[in-house]
Amino acid sequence: MAADEKSKLAFLDKFQELFDSGAHSDIVIKVGDAEFNAHHAILNLRTSFFSKATDPKSGFEESKDGKVTLKEHSAHSVWRFLKYCYTGDYSDEQNELSLQEADDAGPLKHCRVYALADMLDAPELKTLASNKLETYLSSNWVPQEFPKVVIAVYSTTNKSDLNIRNMILLVTKTHFKELIEMDDFKEVLYDFADYSGSLVVGGTTAPPPKAVTYKCISCDCVIRLRCNTCGHIHY
Helix, strand or coil: CCCCHHHHHHHHHHHHHHHHHCCCCCEEEEECCEEEEECHHHHCCCCCHHHHHCCHHHCCCHHHHCEEECCCCCHHHHHHHHHHHHHCCCCCCCCCCCCCCCCCCCCHHHHHHHHHHHHHCCHHHHHHHHHHHHHHHHHCCCHHHHHHHHHHHHHHCCCCCHHHHHHHHHHHHHCHHHHCCCHHHHHHHHHCHHHHHHHHHCCCCCCCCCCCCEECCCCCCEECEECCCCCCEEC
């Protein structure tokens, strides 16, 4: 007899309890002054990074004591990564832990999670972070934040990261008239050739716009319309 939904949810809640308590943990992740207790079996469902780091045959220092130190990433990003490992999602709200370092502001939280997921080779988390960043930018648009977002994305990704880079390009094109008036944005254009070049060339990296055909109701004449939001010409 199949388990009912209530039983399934109760089972999943146990993963949350493991995350919160750290009971039966067999690996410690250290970030700066913060330490997180975790479980190999759960982490391995998302990434093989930690198994490799603690494998006695690897020769890594971490393999001696089961403690993995992550540098160049924030404790808040690691907390969100672990939250994702245990629950399948993470929140951009302030975490429940008392960490000494300040959390990233607004959209930068998702940029940091994406960079961490890239280092840990966790592609599903990369997709989730990119989607969350896109949602944030569409629903909480603050032009002054965007140059920092571009810097964060283009400093930690490469040309193969088309998903998040294409999204940034499309957001840029949508708000270009507003952004080009800002000195901070102009500096980003000068500093990141991949970014400014993709904006100019367009089709080399950015996906084509979705085509929508409009025809006259009286004849078969195709009407060309320029979208006031994205600037693309629709047919």
